[in-house]
Amino acid sequence: MTPTSFRQMLRARTAARNGRPVPVPAGSATRVLGALRRAAPAIPLSLWTIGFILVPAVMMLVFSFWQFRDFQMIPTWNLSNYIEVLRDSAYTGVLVKTVWIAALTTICVVVAAYPMAYFLARFTSTWRTFLIILILVPFLTSSLIRNYAWIGVLGEHGVINSLLLQIGLIRHPLHMLYTTGAVVVAAAYLSLPFAILAIHSSLDRVGEDLHEAARDLGASASTVFRRITVPLTSSGVQVAVIFVFVPTLGLFITPELLGGGRGTMVGNLAVTLFEALDFPLGSALAFLVLVSALGVMAVFGRSADLGKVYAGGTGSMLAAGGARKPRRSILMSAYAVCVYAFLFMPIAMLVVFSFDASRAGVFPPTGFTLDWYRGLLNDSSMLHSIGTSLEVAAAASLGAVVIAAPAAYVVTRSRFIGGAMLRQLMIAALVVPPLLVGFGLLELFTAIHLQLSLATIIAGHITYVVPYAFLVIAAQQYGFDRRLEEAASDLGATWTGRFVRVVLPLMVPGIVAALLFAITLSLDEFVITFLVAGSTETLPLYVWSQLRTEVSPTVNAIGTVIVVGALLALLCMQIVQRRLSAKG
Numbered sequence: 001m002t003p004t005s006f007r008q009m010l011r012a013r014t015a016a017r018n019g020r021p022v023p024v025p026a027g028s029a030t031r032v033l034g035a036l037r038r039a040a041p042a043i044p045l046s047l048w049t050i051g052f053i054l055v056p057a058v059m060m061l062v063f064s065f066w067q068f069r070d071f072q073m074i075p076t077w078n079l080s081n082y083i084e085v086l087r088d089s090a091y092t093g094v095l096v097k098t099v100w101i102a103a104l105t106t107i108c109v110v111v112a113a114y115p116m117a118y119f120l121a122r123f124t125s126t127w128r129t130f131l132i133i134l135i136l137v138p139f140l141t142s143s144l145i146r147n148y149a150w151i152g153v154l155g156e157h158g159v160i161n162s163l164l165l166q167i168g169l170i171r172h173p174l175h176m177l178y179t180t181g182a183v184v185v186a187a188a189y190l191s192l193p194f195a196i197l198a199i200h201s202s203l204d205r206v207g208e209d210l211h212e213a214a215r216d217l218g219a220s221a222s223t224v225f226r227r228i229t230v231p232l233t234s235s236g237v238q239v240a241v242i243f244v245f246v247p248t249l250g251l252f253i254t255p256e257l258l259g260g261g262r263g264t265m266v267g268n269l270a271v272t273l274f275e276a277l278d279f280p281l282g283s284a285l286a287f288l289v290l291v292s293a294l295g296v297m298a299v300f301g302r303s304a305d306l307g308k309v310y311a312g313g314t315g316s317m318l319a320a321g322g323a324r325k326p327r328r329s330i331l332m333s334a335y336a337v338c339v340y341a342f343l344f345m346p347i348a349m350l351v352v353f354s355f356d357a358s359r360a361g362v363f364p365p366t367g368f369t370l371d372w373y374r375g376l377l378n379d380s381s382m383l384h385s386i387g388t389s390l391e392v393a394a395a396a397s398l399g400a401v402v403i404a405a406p407a408a409y410v411v412t413r414s415r416f417i418g419g420a421m422l423r424q425l426m427i428a429a430l431v432v433p434p435l436l437v438g439f440g441l442l443e444l445f446t447a448i449h450l451q452l453s454l455a456t457i458i459a460g461h462i463t464y465v466v467p468y469a470f471l472v473i474a475a476q477q478y479g480f481d482r483r484l485e486e487a488a489s490d491l492g493a494t495w496t497g498r499f500v501r502v503v504l505p506l507m508v509p510g511i512v513a514a515l516l517f518a519i520t521l522s523l524d525e526f527v528i529t530f531l532v533a534g535s536t537e538t539l540p541l542y543v544w545s546q547l548r549t550e551v552s553p554t555v556n557a558i559g560t561v562i563v564v565g566a567l568l569a570l571l572c573m574q575i576v577q578r579r580l581s582a583k584g
Contacts, residue, residue, distance in 0.1 A: 039416040041406030045470065046418065048403055049425055052463045056440025057290070063443060064283040073279055081284035091269070095288070098265045101180065102248040105187040109244045110237060112188070112339065113195035117236075118229075119336045120196070121203040131336075132197070133570060138343045139193035140566040142524045144540050145559040147257050148547060149346035150186050151177065152353055152556075154258070157362040159349055178260030186254045191247065192343065195240035202236025203229070238300040242431055246293040250433020252527055257547065267435045274531070279443060286439045293432055347563055354556035372557040382558070385542035389523055392454070392538060396461035397518035400469040403462070405511055408473035409503075423474075430467040437463060438531035445532060452534030460528040465521045469514040476510030516573045520566060 064081055067074040085091045120131055138146060153159050154176040161173040176182055206229060214224045252267035259265070266289055273282035349363070357367030376382060411419050429437075441460050445452060484502050526540035533541060539558075546555050 038410060038414045039418070041410040042416070042419065042422060044403045045407035045466065046422055048462070048466065049422065049429075052441065052444070052459065053425065053429055053437070056437075056444045059443045059447060060283045060287055060290070060436075060440050063279050064287050066280040068278045068280045071277060081281050082288075084281065085284055085288065091285070094264055094266055094269050097180070098249060098267075098289075099292070101184055101187065101251075101263075101265065102245050105184050105191065105248050106241055106245040108184070109188045109191050109195045110199075110240050113192060113199050113240060114237070115332065115335055116339045117196050117199035117203055119332045120200050121206075122332075129574075132200070133574065134340060135193050135196055135343065136570060137563075137567055138189075138347060140520050140524075140570055141347065142526075142540065142543075142559070142562050142566075143190060144253055144524075144526050144543055144547075145350065145555075145562055146190060146346060147186055147253050148543075148555060149350040149559065150182065150189070150258055152349045152363070153346050154182050154185070159345070159363045162363040177258065178262065180259065180263050182258040183251075183255050183263040183265070186258050187248050187251060189342070189346070190254070191244040192339075194243045198240040198243055199233060199236040202233040202239075206232045241300050242297055245296055246431045247433050249289050249293055250435040252435050252530075267433070270435070270439065271531075274439060274442065279446075282439065283443070286436055290432070290436050293436075294428070297428065297431060350556055350559045351563065353553065354560040356553065356556075359553055372553045375554055376557055376561070379554070381537070382539070382542055385537045385539045388454070388536060389539040392457050392461055393519045393522035395458045396465055396522045397469075397515050399458070399462045400466040400518050401473075401511060401515050404466050404470035404514065405473050405507070408470050408477055408510075409507065412474050412477040426467040426470045429463075430471065434464060434525070434527040435531075438528040441528065442531045452532055452536075454536050456532045456534070457529055457536060457538065460532045461522045461525055464525055464528055465518040468521060469518050472514040472517055473507070473510040476513070477507070513573055516569060520569050523562075523565075 063073065065077045065079070067076045067078075067080065085095070120128055123131065151158070155161070156173045156175075156177070158177075160176065161170070164170045165173065210228055210232075211224055214228055215221075219227070250267050251265055252271060255263040255265045255268055259268075266285055270282045270285045270289075273279075273285065352365060354372055355368055355370070356365035357369040357371075358365065407422065410416070411423055438460065441456070441463065445456050450456060484506075524540070526544065529538055529541060530544070537545075543555055543558055546552050
């Protein structure tokens with residue numbers, strides 16, 4: 001008797017004992033129908049991915065071969081746009097500068113993130129959860145606000161210059177703002193939490209027993225670190241490189257606010273071309289960035305499972321587990337304090353300046369006032385933009401979770417044609433700069449003559465947050481104990497009964513976490529919104545319009561409210577996650 005026939009006989013006996021129909025061996029047609037049925041939950045996400053990610057990418061490639069003359073796109077297939085980009089020193093200079101900034105930022109971030117991640121891995125689960133939450137607070141704060149906050153730190157009358165002048169180290173303020181260095185510092189600030197989580201995830205999977213065994217064999221601490229820890233965490237480092245280098249290639253806000261003319265990057269140049277309706281040349285620039293990003297992902301992602309590392313980072317974000325023996329080190333503790341100071345100093349100064357009576361934003365503050373907060377309540381434009389942002393966030397987060405949850409369920413449980421590809425596309429969409437996504441969507445909406453409105457913003461936000469929702473839910477499903485379903489099946493439960501009474505309750509914590517995470521990301525999103533909003537104004541667009549006219553103390557007050565909101569959202573995410581997990 002072959003193993004296959006033995007399994008069929010065993011299933012038949014089990015079914016007969018439970019009073020269920022005896023399964024009949026399936027033919028080829030039945031197997032095809034079964035495969036389609038298994039893949040059905042992933043169809044909505046697959047269609048959305050094709051329509052709003054793949055099709056815009058193809059359109060960007062096609063438009064890059066066209067010409068722009070007399071404010072019209074002419075479908076003449078040639079390489080003139082790429083030739084112009086590569087021959088014109090202005091374009092090549094910006095391209096080289098962009099790659100250099102991304103490379104320098106990546107080196108700085110990875111070097112800074114590794115010891116911090118190692119420090120976190122030495123703590124027991126309770127303390128580690130608290131310390132990781134502290135890292136996530138800046139990450140969940142609006143990127144626009146985080147960039148703006150550096151103006152108060154690096155400015156001529158900012159914190160650093162004021163402190164250096166007071167202690168006598170300098171006689172004149174240093175020129176730090178509107179330089180390439182300011183762009184690198186802010187870009188590193190934006191990427192550092194991601195890198196710490198990625199490396200921490202790989203460190204968390206290195207068993208403490210390996211270290212103990214090496215020490216028992218006489219290995220020194222440096223030998224253990226060099227020959228065990230570093231090789232086993234190389235995947236986390238590679239993922240950190242991807243999560244820093246690729247998004248930095250597509251920066252727009254940071255060089256626009258902090259770089260001035262010296263910090264112009266490809267993103268700023270491409271936005272200028274798209275605003276001038278020169279889609280072909282802008283597409284050529286954007287596609288070169290996309291190819292560079294995919295190339296880096298291919299090189300560094302071959303030996304590193306991005307989904308697995310991201311899942312570990314997400315899990316650590318919600319509930320760090322795995323007890324570790326704390327190893328106290330004064331040097332490591334001092335370094336961790338410096339990292340936290342770097343992460344929170346801009347936000348702290350933002351909060352301080354929001355209560356400063358002076359409009360100049362000088363340090364130290366000249367007085368205390370609540371006028372800027374009172375002004376928010378009387379600003380009808382800002383209140384309307386908040387309402388629009390909440391409307392978009394609610395619609396986008398619900399849409400993303402509804403699309404992502406069934407796909408995450410089926411991808412983590414069964415194999416079907418396109419399942420692995422869908423997962424890889426979600427990971428790639430997570431890393432690709434939002435600016436490129438915005439360019440593609442703008443070209444798509446323009447090509448189908450869809451007027452830019454609230455609907456296009458919602459579509460753009462769903463496209464942006466659905467990879468996060470998918471991976472958060474999938475990470476929770478990978479840890480699901482399949483024996484619970486098998487036990488329910490042995491007790492006679494139907495598929496519907498197993499799903500409703502066993503699977504769905506255990507999926508709820510992941511779904512809620514994905515929903516809250518998607519809301520937070522949607523409220524923060526600026527770049528895609530900037531490109532596809534039309535005349536509709538969300539809160540980030542309102543803040544951007546304020547920053548384009550003047551550095552107003554009102555923006556400090558708005559930023560403080562956003563920081564508090566992000567902190568409350570993170571706390572709610574943690575509380576809901578724990579309560580639902582406890583009930584499950």
